[in-house]
Every structure is written in structure tokens, then in C-alpha cells.
Amino acid sequence: MKQRIHILSLFLTLGMVRFITAAPTELLDIYTVDEAGVYSVILEFSDSDIAYVTTEKFVPPTLKIGFVNVRWTRGDFQRKTGVNPLYQYSVREPVSRHAIEDENKRGRTHTLEVRLDFNKVPDYKIELKTDLPQVPSNIMVISWPKKEDIKSDRGPIVPYKRIEPALVSINFKNADLVDVIRLLSEQHGLNLILGEEVTGSITLKLKEVPLEKALDLILKANGFTWFIDDNILLVKTAAGEITHSAELETRIFQLYFLDAGMIITALDEIFTSQGKAVPLSSASAIGGEAAGMDLIMVTDVPTNFELIERIIRTLDQENAQINISIKFIETTLKQDEAMGINWSMRADTSLSFGLGELISHSGDKVNLATLTPMTFAAMLQILSEDAGTTLLQEPQITTFNNSPATITVGTTIPVLVPQAEGSMFGAVPYTYQDQNVNVSLTVLPRINENELISMSIQAAVQAITGYVGAEQRPIVSNRTTNTNVMVRNGETLLIGGLIFDQDDLTVGKLPFFGDLPFFRKFFRTNSKKKSQNELLIFITPTIVSS
Numbered sequence: 003m004k005q006r007i008h009i010l011s012l013f014l015t016l017g018m019v020r021f022i023t024a025a026p027t028e029l030l031d032i033y034t035v036d037e038a039g040v041y042s043v044i045l046e047f048s049d050s051d052i053a054y055v056t057t058e059k060f061v062p063p064t065l066k067i068g069f070v071n072v073r074w075t076r077g078d079f080q081r082k083t084g085v086n087p088l089y090q091y092s093v094r095e096p097v098s099r100h101a102i103e104d105e106n107k108r109g110r111t112h113t114l115e116v117r118l119d120f121n122k123v124p125d126y127k128i129e130l131k132t133d134l135p136q137v138p139s140n141i142m143v144i145s146w147p148k149k150e151d152i153k154s155d156r157g158p159i160v161p162y163k164r165i166e167p168a169l170v171s172i173n174f175k176n177a178d179l180v181d182v183i184r185l186l187s188e189q190h191g192l193n194l195i196l197g198e199e200v201t202g203s204i205t206l207k208l209k210e211v212p213l214e215k216a217l218d219l220i221l222k223a224n225g226f227t228w229f230i231d232d233n234i235l236l237v238k239t240a241a242g243e244i245t246h247s248a249e250l251e252t253r254i255f256q257l258y259f260l261d262a263g264m265i266i267t268a269l270d271e272i273f274t275s276q277g278k279a280v281p282l283s284s285a286s287a288i289g290g291e292a293a294g295m296d297l298i299m300v301t302d303v304p305t306n307f308e309l310i311e312r313i314i315r316t317l318d319q320e321n322a323q324i325n326i327s328i329k330f331i332e333t334t335l336k337q338d339e340a341m342g343i344n345w346s347m348r349a350d351t352s353l354s355f356g357l358g359e360l361i362s363h364s365g366d367k368v369n370l371a372t373l374t375p376m377t378f379a380a381m382l383q384i385l386s387e388d389a390g391t392t393l394l395q396e397p398q399i400t401t402f403n404n405s406p407a408t409i410t411v412g413t414t415i416p417v418l419v420p421q422a423e424g425s426m427f428g429a430v431p432y433t434y435q436d437q438n439v440n441v442s443l444t445v446l447p448r449i450n451e452n453e454l455i456s457m458s459i460q461a462a463v464q465a466i467t468g469y470v471g472a473e474q475r476p477i478v479s480n481r482t483t484n485t486n487v488m489v490r491n492g493e494t495l496l497i498g499g500l501i502f503d504q505d506d507l508t509v510g511k512l513p514f515f516g517d518l519p520f521f522r523k524f525f526r527t528n529s530k531k532k533s534q535n536e537l538l539i540f541i542t543p544t545i546v547s548s
Contacts, residue, residue: 025110026073030138031092031234041085042145043118050132050140063120073112087121093530118144142262168213175205179224183237188218193234200237214318218305221379229304250276252301255311260318262295268317269300272308272309277302322403324447324455329540334390334533335501370485373494378540395441400546404448412440412464439464439478447543453491455543460484463537465502491545500537
């Protein structure tokens, strides 16, 4: 028997030595994956020979995975992430690693630690998948359900339970209030303290009502309130001062979509005189990067928390997002378009069907119009065929419903300006100053019923209309417009009528001779021409999520 034990021990020892001295498996990559209903962390390995051990901690919320004979060639690695509740993950070789050397002092184990840092440890699972037919063929998957898929069960972060859940059925007529409270406390194993002011009678009929709700109804109907302190039910006048610490309750709620500051404004309207709320950030508590206030700590009387939680959950809903696509197009007006673009003149037969409704409703000149996708496409086709039309900018921005979005595009021009004082010899020194010429647009979109989108729009347009002085300083014209409109999802709003007068200088010269000093003026011709340009702004809002 002893011989068998020695043989088994020798076999295990040799197996361990072989495992230790074997070529280490390499961790090739680590990354997160966002799939339908599931977040995952994926670890890719070079080989299927993977041994690991996991350690989970709740303070701070952490999952550590230790690997033996696995190496990582990219040094200490750490990355932030937004796959809630995971806020960062890291890879490192533990400082306390012990080397196991062979007789030639050349071999050692490779130990590796992968750490996942959570705001709260989720209900995760670990799967090791090796020798897969596709690449990567050896992976470890740590996955957990998305928070939004389980948000129906969300509640306060701090567990709260005033009384063990129970249903009561009561039928009394003109019963003494003290007797009713005493009966309920005895049936549910509660100690009872009543002040001498607790008197009165009550008639009620309740069937399978939660005990807490029954106490609220019975006592509030008679002007009293109650609270629990270490299994002791205390009843007192509702209007009395707070004299006991258990009369106030504090809970922390997790917010998934709104900032705490927006919730507090609503809660201020329903708090009792003792109620208050403090916004908190989960990221600041764990040393992460700056983040919004996604926690709210509420203190109030216990009987008010049902309403408080209902308000929080009603307001903390996912907000739809709106993509706003904008085109700034500048076009040179024709001789007979002094008042703006004449679309009926520019539209040929092949495109007039798309503009017919627009022209018939708005006239030939369009300052503000809503365009269907077909009409918008026809307009772009007309403008693209005009040599005097230029697409200046084509920005896009996405914002939340009922949240403003601002876009500013433009250029910075160095302008030569004289300094305040000249030199003693009469020469005036010059310097350059930057002058911004911008087009800025602020849009406040709001989603209404039937996919209608109302927009409050503020537009400010600057343009260079000419130059003046020996320094050729630019003349900048300013135009502003404010409007409130409503369009359908995916339709386009056209803002026109932003017309600028511009002086164009054309220089003609004879090659070579036109560049000769002293003689070039004889071989050059300068001509000035006034032109009018109109800036067209196309705004297309599209609902991208809800």
C-alpha cells in the first residue's frame, strides 16, 4: 500500500514539474464585447492549456482571475470601460511571484492576474472555450446580463425592510384605535409603544393588504404616524417634532439615465419638512474618472418613501436621442434673383415634380420650408449642377431629446492691424490679430406624438463681404435668425434668405510681363464686380433611439 502511495506521489510530482517547465501559454488580448442583452470580457490565449483560480471581493467589488504558466508580453495594462457595472479592467504580473527553477536555474513559472473592477459585482459566469474551429480558437468569456434588461427589479442600493412582509385582513366597526394597533402588533410579533395622545376610534374593512400599508392607512386617518426601531413599533402624533433617530430613514437610489440634480428638483416638492436629498457619484467613490451624479441619497420619514421611490422610477427613464444633420450651402444668385433663389426658374422638367408642392405653397422665394426626402434630394440635385454653388460644411451631432445641441463652423483670419503708437521715425508698426468668421447654430429638439419633432433654432451667420484700407482688412457681415418649427421624423427644414453682398476683384495679366516691377501695371487689368450670395441651411432631425 505504501509503495502505491509513493508511486502516485511521484507521478503527481513529475506531472507538476512537466506542467511548470512546459512552454507558457500566452495571453494574446483582452477586450470587452457589447452584445444583445449581455456584456462580456474576452480573453484570447495562444494555447488550450489554461489553469486558473478566481477570487471575488465585495469591498471593493472586484473579480480577480489568477493564471499559472500564462504570460503577458505587453507589461502592466489597464483600461477604462463603459460596460456597466464594469468600469475598468487590468492585467499584471503579481509582485509576489515566486520562481521555480530547475537544476540549471533557468526555468520558472509565469503567473498572471487579470482584475475586473466593478461598481457592483454582477451575476456573472465564466466559460473556457478551447480548440474552437474559428479564430480565436482559445478564449475565456466572463459575461453578465445588461443592467437595462433587469431594471424592472431595481430598487434602493441599501436594502430596506421595516417589517417582515405580511398580508392582513381587518373588519372593524367603531373599534378603539389602541385596540386595533395592539392586536396587529401582537399578531406579528412587534413590541409596542403608544403615547397618551393616541386615542380615537376607527371603522375599516381591509382584505389582504400589506401590513405596512395597513398601518399607514389606519394611523394617518387619525392624524398619527409610526416608525420601527429594533422590532419596536412606536406611534406618535404626525405633526410632532422629530425626537428619535429611527423616525427618519436614509436610502440610496441608483439612477440609470438621469442626473441626480434633475431628480432632486422634483423630490423637493414632495418631501416632508424633514426630507432632504444629496447627489452622489459612484465613480468618485472608487477613484474613477469624473462622471455624472448617478446616485441619490434620500432622507425622510419612512412613510414617505413609497411616493419618493415612485417619483424616482417614473422620472429615471431612458431618454430618446436625436441625430441632427446639417448642410451649409452657399450659392451665387443670378441676375434676376435679387430677392433670393427662384426655384421655379432653376428647376428643369426632370426635377420639377419634386419641387412642385414646395413652389406652389411657398411661392418662388423660399425663406423657410419643410422638405420631404424626395423634395430635399431634388433640391440638392439642382444645386449640385450649379457652378456657383458650394457646400461649405456638413456637420452632424446627436443629442438627447429636449437637450440643446450647438454646432459652430468657421475660419480664423489673421488681420494686419496697426499698433497704438508709431516709432520715433514716424513708421507705424503692425501686428496680426486673429478674427473669427463663424456660422453657429443652436438647436433644441423635442419629440412629440406621431414622430413629430419640434425645434427651437437660433442661427448666427458671419461672412466676409469685402476688404477695406491699405491693410485689406475684411468687412464681416452678421446675420441672425430665431425660429420655432415642427417637422416629421426624417424630414428636412430649409432656412434661406440669408443674403450677402460681396465685392469680387478679378485680376487679369499678361504672363511674365504682368509680374515685372514698374511695368506690370501696363500689362494688368483689374475689374470689380458686385455679387450676391445666399446661404442655405438644411436641418434634418432623425430619431435614433427611444
